[in-house]
Structures are given as C-alpha cells and as structure tokens.
C-alpha cells in the first residue's frame with residue numbers, strides 16, 4: 390500500500406468523514422468532499438432581498454426588489470434547487486436524511502455568517518407542517534434544518550412559534566394566485582415577536598407563497614424584520 394493511501398486511511402479512521410455524494414473519505418469531519426462541495430449549484434451573486442441571482446450590475450438588489458416592497462427584508466438561500474443539491478434536500482424532506490441535513494445546514498450557516506455584518510435575527514422559526522402531515526411524514530424538514538442552524542449560530546429556536554391553524558392543500562400543482570388563496574389565514578403567531586427581527590427557516594423557497602403568508606402573519610404581530618433562510622431556492 391503506498392504511503393499516501395495509507396495516510397488517507399489513517400486520517401479517515403480518526404476523522405471518519407465520508408462524502409455523501411461520491412463516497413470518498415474526506416479526511417475531515419465533514420461528510421462532503423471539496424470536489425463535490427464545489428460542484429453544488431451555488432448562487433454566487435444573490436439579491437440580498439429575494440436571493441435570486443443578480444445580473445452583473447454592482448448593486449445588492451435585483452430590479453424587481455428595487456421596484457416592489459417585499460414581505461421579507463432578506464433571503465439567504467445558498468443553492469439553486471437543482472442537482473445534486475435537490476436530491477439531497479428531497480432526502481431530508483421525505484427520508485429525514487440527517488447526514489444530508491447536517492452537511493447542507495452547515496453550509497447554510499456558513500453563508501449566513503458571511504452575509505451578516507449586523508446582528509443575527511433574535512429567533513429562528515421553522516415553517517410548521519400541519520399536524521396531520523407531520524403525523525404522516527414523521528418529521529418536519531424545516532425543524533431539522535432549524536435545529537442545526539440554531540446550534541451552530543447560537544440563535545434560539547421556537548419550534549412552535551408559528552402554528553398552522555388550518556390544513557391547506559399541498560401547494561404542488563397550484564399556480565401562484567391559487568397558492569396565495571390556499572394560504573390566507575393559515576398561520577397564527579404564538580410567540581412575542583414585537584420589534585424583533587425573526588428568521589423563518591424552510592428547506593426550499595419556491596414561489597415564496599408559504600413564506601410570504603408566514604411573513605405577513607409575523608409582521609402583523611409586530612416583527613421589525615422577517616428574514617428567510619432556506620437551503621435552496623428555485624430560480625427562473
């Protein structure tokens with residue numbers, strides 16, 4: 390066995406990180422190798438308010454965020470919802486994949502630390518599932534992600550801070566207007582958020598209808614700013 394290979398084996402035994410995408414030993418405690426990390430669909434220059442990729446203009450906001458007020462003041466979503474990030478996220482959502490959750494939520498926490506010069510939000514609120522869907526699925530992916538973020542960033546989490554008070558139809562297959570209608574009155578805020586900045590956490594930001602409905606509920610309860618932290622967002 391050549392020395393380099395032997396050294397890698399010894400390191401892997403000490404720090405048993407194994408890449409969840411290509412299965413090599415990473416030689417660190419992280420379960421993602423550098424090559425696969427670089428191959429993830431990073432959104433490299435996002436609009437600070439909506440998270441969509443910016444054109445080349447040297448401004449922090451995209452055209453539509455400049456023109457229209459948004460329900461939230463900041464979005465951190467490091468990845469486009471594309472392969473291979475999308476598969477990992479589906480693993481978290483439908484299979485409760487804790488390794489994928491740890492890897493992606495750690496990368497999200499790193500992005501949050503880099504992008505905030507100002508203090509972090511005072512509380513983290515995972516997007517809730519209605520209890521019936523929670524019973525069927527067995528876990529809430531937003532709560533898994535929030536737990537990892539809270540631990541890494543030292544921000545308290547209110548798991549039951551916002552409750553779904555009405556079961557809504559699954560959003561899949563509904564157009565934008567139907568998604569909005571589907572969500573009116575769906576949430577109730579159960580913790581004091583007055584004059585606090587809050588971070589709402591979910592796995593993916595798609596049309597944003599769920600997050601917008603939750604942001605309206607939090608703003609009505611007095612939150613000074615609503616930020617959105619998701620692993621990925623759909624673009625285009």
Ligand SMILES: [Zn+2]
Nearest residue numbers: 408411422425
């Ligand atoms: Zn890899």
Ligand SMILES: [Zn+2]
Nearest residue numbers: 436439451454
């Ligand atoms: Zn924007």
